Amino acid sequence: MGRPADLVLAGGRVEPVAPRAAPADAVAVTDGRISGVGTTADVEGLIGPSTRVIRLSGETVLPGFQDAHCHAVYGGLMHTECNLHELPDEAAYLVAIKAWADAHPDLEWISGDGWHYGTFGSPMPHRSALDRVVSDRPVILSAFDGHTAWVNSRALELAGIGPETADPEHGRFIRDDDGMPTGALVEGAVSAVSRLVPEPSHETLVQALVDSQRQLHAWGITAWHDPGVNPEWLPAYQEVMADGRLTARVVAAQQWKRWGKEREADPLPRLLAGRESSRTVGLRSDVVKFFLDGVFESQTAYLLEPYLDDDGRAGTDRSRADYGQDELDAAVIELERQGFDCHFHAIGDAAVRQALDAVAAARAANGPRDARHSIAHIELIDRTDIPRFAELGVAANMQPFWAHLDPETRDIQVPLIGPDRYDARYAFGDLQRTGARLAIGSDWTVTTADPLQILEVAIRRIFPTQRDDPPWRPDQRLDLDTALAAATVGSAWVSRIESDTGTIEV
Numbered sequence: 001m002g003r004p005a006d007l008v009l010a011g012g013r014v015e016p017v018a019p020r021a022a023p024a025d026a027v028a029v030t031d032g033r034i035s036g037v038g039t040t041a042d043v044e045g046l047i048g049p050s051t052r053v054i055r056l057s058g059e060t061v062l063p064g065f066q067d068a069h070c071h072a073v074y075g076g077l078m079h080t081e082c083n084l085h086e087l088p089d090e091a092a093y094l095v096a097i098k099a100w101a102d103a104h105p106d107l108e109w110i111s112g113d114g115w116h117y118g119t120f121g122s123p124m125p126h127r128s129a130l131d132r133v134v135s136d137r138p139v140i141l142s143a144f145d146g147h148t149a150w151v152n153s154r155a156l157e158l159a160g161i162g163p164e165t166a167d168p169e170h171g172r173f174i175r176d177d178d179g180m181p182t183g184a185l186v187e188g189a190v191s192a193v194s195r196l197v198p199e200p201s202h203e204t205l206v207q208a209l210v211d212s213q214r215q216l217h218a219w220g221i222t223a224w225h226d227p228g229v230n231p232e233w234l235p236a237y238q239e240v241m242a243d244g245r246l247t248a249r250v251v252a253a254q255q256w257k258r259w260g261k262e263r264e265a266d267p268l269p270r271l272l273a274g275r276e277s278s279r280t281v282g283l284r285s286d287v288v289k290f291f292l293d294g295v296f297e298s299q300t301a302y303l304l305e306p307y308l309d310d311d312g313r314a315g316t317d318r319s320r321a322d323y324g325q326d327e328l329d330a331a332v333i334e335l336e337r338q339g340f341d342c343h344f345h346a347i348g349d350a351a352v353r354q355a356l357d358a359v360a361a362a363r364a365a366n367g368p369r370d371a372r373h374s375i376a377h378i379e380l381i382d383r384t385d386i387p388r389f390a391e392l393g394v395a396a397n398m399q400p401f402w403a404h405l406d407p408e409t410r411d412i413q414v415p416l417i418g419p420d421r422y423d424a425r426y427a428f429g430d431l432q433r434t435g436a437r438l439a440i441g442s443d444w445t446v447t448t449a450d451p452l453q454i455l456e457v458a459i460r461r462i463f464p465t466q467r468d469d470p471p472w473r474p475d476q477r478l479d480l481d482t483a484l485a486a487a488t489v490g491s492a493w494v495s496r497i498e499s500d501t502g503t504i505e506v
């Protein structure tokens, strides 16, 4: 055996996750790398006088979890704003908003996030409720999924939004019968107000990252993929990377065209500059995130077949593509040539198909290559598109915590898409059976980043607080080994770090 190890974990149950690995009960680490895996007797030879030995008494050793879709900056900012995430209903929101506003009399804007669509009488909230608790200052509160904002009358007034204001290109204002916006701003309409809100300071962003990392490490997460880091946020990541405080392995993905302030004609110069400034400090910003659609709740998820009308019959609205297919194809082809990987947000089946078509176009144009594209969410997928993940080598970037029967979501979504499409969501078992590469992400702060809870739902399709319920779509469950691999080495593949991380092997 070689020189003594720095650390030995012995007498445990090691889950190497590596394919073909033999069962093991001990691990040795030397110079930050795994230097031995096997039985405790195998590894004993690596114990020297200065080796730290931890006797595990049968405890399990797993590779560090890797979160393939984690909004870490938001995670830290959550505590610098009015946090509605765990509250049950509108009445509780209003109490919390008033208390936050009263406790922060100097704040120019009251901002926050975490409200849920199903907690109001109707899916969308109204400005009048906010006006009752805060009327002198503008209020903007993001939905838990970040796709809709709820604002008060003062915020609409400051933004100059009234009955005459037209909907923006990639969003809409929900309106009262007289045409006045209700204060529910969908997708691209959010920026009509959010552009006025002061950006968090660089110091606030740095602290947010440090706080997030502490929480993520506590959940056992050692690497993550942050989808869509704003240019204003990238310097915070670069600073904690440069000064050694970033102990996780992170891909800080940059966003393709940004909505709002200005719709960029050509984002490539910004993306190249961002990648380069990250590279100088050893940070990875070589992934580009595309929002291809929105969410079902606001009927912005892009569908192959129309949403249902109020009478339950197919209407005419399939929602809009955020990009034309030609534009998307050209972007992915060029990004591949520039050495970027792509990360697509796709909820509706038409958006998933768009992403697959764009990757197919890139394959045809650029030939075979080691691309690491992933499609996140995949809430709905057409059956004919399921085998295309494996064929095209695209990773299914799954958020399986959402894959259970949730009455709140059901009550909103079934009237919009019908029971058949509702039940077809999250076909992760089918993706596995066609040989798709699987990665697991949380979409924190949309929902928890706790990998053990996420794996539980992936494996059982039952929510952890409702363990006596029957599983929802049990045929789409993943087995433990598959789910564990997706949350470790599968996510590592998406981040191009699978040769150094994601498994316990020498």
Ligand SMILES: [Zn+2]
Residues within 6 Å of the ligand: 069, 071, 227, 443
């Ligand atoms: Zn996300």
